[in-house]
Amino acid sequence: MAFRGPKVWLWRWRRNPLKRRADAVEAWVVLGAWVVTVLAGVLAGLAATQSVEHGLARERVEWRRVEARLTEKAPGTASKQSATSSGDRVWGKVRWIAPNGSSHTGQVRVHPGSAAGTAVSVWTDPQGRLVTRPATVSQAHLRASLIGCLVGVSAAAVPFVGGRVLCGRMERRRIDQWDTEWARFDPLWGRKTG
Incomplete structure (x- = not known):
């Protein structure tokens, strides 16, 4: 088992002579993906919750017994x-x-x-068509919260997955570059001096 020393926070942004440009780009991609993931999830979830609560409140007002x-x-x-x-x-x-x-x-x-x-x-709607009994305030709040959570998680999944895919591509590109450089220097290590 390899020893990994203590976890270093924000290591991607610290100065390091071995840090490559690709490491800095990946750091910004990860940060951007997390920020967009959180914002997309929260905003989409709140918008869906408000929309559902508004629609159910309108039903309580318009539908008549x-x-x-x-x-x-x-x-x-x-x-x-x-x-x-x-x-x-x-x-x-x-x-x-x-x-x-x-x-x-x-x-x-x-x-x-x-x-x-x-x-x-x-129960009927304003046009006189049969409808179900409208949701109570507590039922509407629960339903809106559940739908908001589902929409928020779904919306957050898009930038999260996109960021993971982009980081995976960058990692593959870095490994390909490493293989190319290794192929160039490997023959030099095989020569004997003497």
């Missing part, structure tokens, strides 16, 4: 247990009046065996 009525008996048989349990639901056809006065129909989940004319609460 409307009372709809079943147009026909729901399939299945009604039981006391299914009336209290929210897990046992079937699709039923309902009709509702949009805020602009137009009549709409659609299918929603209802209790099995519900009679025609039974009132059902549904």
